[in-house]
Amino acid sequence: MHTIIEPFRIKMTEPLLISSRDQREQWLREAQFNSFLLSADRITIDLLTDSGTGAMSTKQWAALMMGDESYAGSQSWFNFQSTVKEITGFKHIFPVHQGRAAERILSQTRLKPGDIIPNNGHFDTTRANIEFVKAEAVDLVIPEAKDLSCDHPFKGNMDVESLKSLIEAKGPEKIPFVMMTITNNTFGGQPVSLENIKAVKEILTLYKIPLILDAARFAENAFLIHEREAGQSTKSLLEIAGEIFSLADGATMSAKKDGLSNTGGFFACNNNQWAEDFKNMLILTEGFPTYGGLAGRDLEAIAVGLKEALEMEYQVYRHATVEYMKNKLSEIGIPLILPAGGHAIYIDARNFLSQIPSSDFPGISLVNAMYLEGGIRGVEMGSVMFGKRDPETGAETPAPFELVRLTFPRRVYTQSHFDYVVEVLKRVWENRENLPIYKITKQPPFLRHFSAHFTPTTRRGSAST
Numbered sequence: 001m002h003t004i005i006e007p008f009r010i011k012m013t014e015p016l017l018i019s020s021r022d023q024r025e026q027w028l029r030e031a032q033f034n035s036f037l038l039s040a041d042r043i044t045i046d047l048l049t050d051s052g053t054g055a056m057s058t059k060q061w062a063a064l065m066m067g068d069e070s071y072a073g074s075q076s077w078f079n080f081q082s083t084v085k086e087i088t089g090f091k092h093i094f095p096v097h098q099g100r101a102a103e104r105i106l107s108q109t110r111l112k113p114g115d116i117i118p119n120n121g122h123f124d125t126t127r128a129n130i131e132f133v134k135a136e137a138v139d140l141v142i143p144e145a146k147d148l149s150c151d152h153p154f155k156g157n158m159d160v161e162s163l164k165s166l167i168e169a170k171g172p173e174k175i176p177f178v179m180m181t182i183t184n185n186t187f188g189g190q191p192v193s194l195e196n197i198k199a200v201k202e203i204l205t206l207y208k209i210p211l212i213l214d215a216a217r218f219a220e221n222a223f224l225i226h227e228r229e230a231g232q233s234t235k236s237l238l239e240i241a242g243e244i245f246s247l248a249d250g251a252t253m254s255a256k257k258d259g260l261s262n263t264g265g266f267f268a269c270n271n272n273q274w275a276e277d278f279k280n281m282l283i284l285t286e287g288f289p290t291y292g293g294l295a296g297r298d299l300e301a302i303a304v305g306l307k308e309a310l311e312m313e314y315q316v317y318r319h320a321t322v323e324y325m326k327n328k329l330s331e332i333g334i335p336l337i338l339p340a341g342g343h344a345i346y347i348d349a350r351n352f353l354s355q356i357p358s359s360d361f362p363g364i365s366l367v368n369a370m371y372l373e374g375g376i377r378g379v380e381m382g383s384v385m386f387g388k389r390d391p392e393t394g395a396e397t398p399a400p401f402e403l404v405r406l407t408f409p410r411r412v413y414t415q416s417h418f419d420y421v422v423e424v425l426k427r428v429w430e431n432r433e434n435l436p437i438y439k440i441t442k443q444p445p446f447l448r449h450f451s452a453h454f455t456p457t458t459r460r461g462s463a464s465t
């Protein structure tokens, strides 16, 4: 069949707010023109993130009711452990309350000041946890990733030559492990090829450096390998995932993505000493190792969700949604990162609003225009989120890109919702020359995108105070 349908039907509904422009103007003003500060019930279509925002299946809800809430050794833990083992093959498995808890414990148990961690693209919490222990996080994505419209099938790949040079220059003893993030969220949710993971592993074996995966979107990455990599289309997603994990020495995981769960995560590894150190810190800060800060019912929901994320029909439908949006928006002429990634569409706000310089935060103008036009929430990933501001002089260093991410929650919105998003974006595109810029009126010293206050202005020039 030509039409790819949602491979599920809807059993329980949640009302969506249909609001007026007047209401949205007032609400955005009350939120200080920062969509992070909007109350979620004032949003019609929420594309802020795909993290923890998915819909669970009937099987997951049924599993939830089987949750065994025993403090130690619960049946839910054994179900969780055996599923994670079946998929990843790792020897030691530790549940955590979300991905960054695994990153924190890994960083605090394995890193010392001055250490260097290369990655194809550190997610911001990974980078922050590494930098918190005074180690250095280095992104080594292939150069094609920085050309937004370059049509490379695996734009998330690591630059193997740069990795080799870095190890040679700094010495392997400075690099306790190398990470690979699948898919590469920081650089457009782009996949990493099996061939690239193998090439990285080969180098690391030479220098005896362990490889740790950030596996938050491992199933989407496995699907894109199945679709795009030569010789992979006859394998199941479970087989591809198994091959990916077999190349690694451990993994951090946010189950809020490809665990199809609203919370949770895990750390997994083969090394006994790493496991022992991780376990001790886990007990100190998260919980006993058979629940790690999660309820038994969460462990059950994740165990089912991890398997569902590897179902071919589900991934075919999910990727069809992303492709559908990419095609519709491209037809209008809206500039996007190409090819589309696994979980989101990234709009190039610098090209969309070419009259607005980085110093005036074009991504914020676009995010706010989408909300005002149709109650849609996206997220700015540009100079507000990644730009640097000198606390003494207030001087701004802009981010390399001005992006707006439209992230797709899993199994939540239907095609008509996405048609509506396209219509709203078309109107914003047609009116792009008249959008206001936003000036920051208040900002904290770090992670300012979450809580900064803005005000609209038509004045061009230095926007920051």
Ligand code: F0G
Binding pocket: 048, 049, 050, 051, 098, 099, 100, 101, 123, 125, 126, 181, 183, 185, 214, 216, 254, 255, 256, 264, 265
């Ligand atoms: N790694 C990647 C690649 C991520 O995208 C995220 C979260 C994390 C780790 C951290 O996991 O949130 O469970 O602690 N990404 C979300 C996003 C927040 O919107 O992209 P967490």
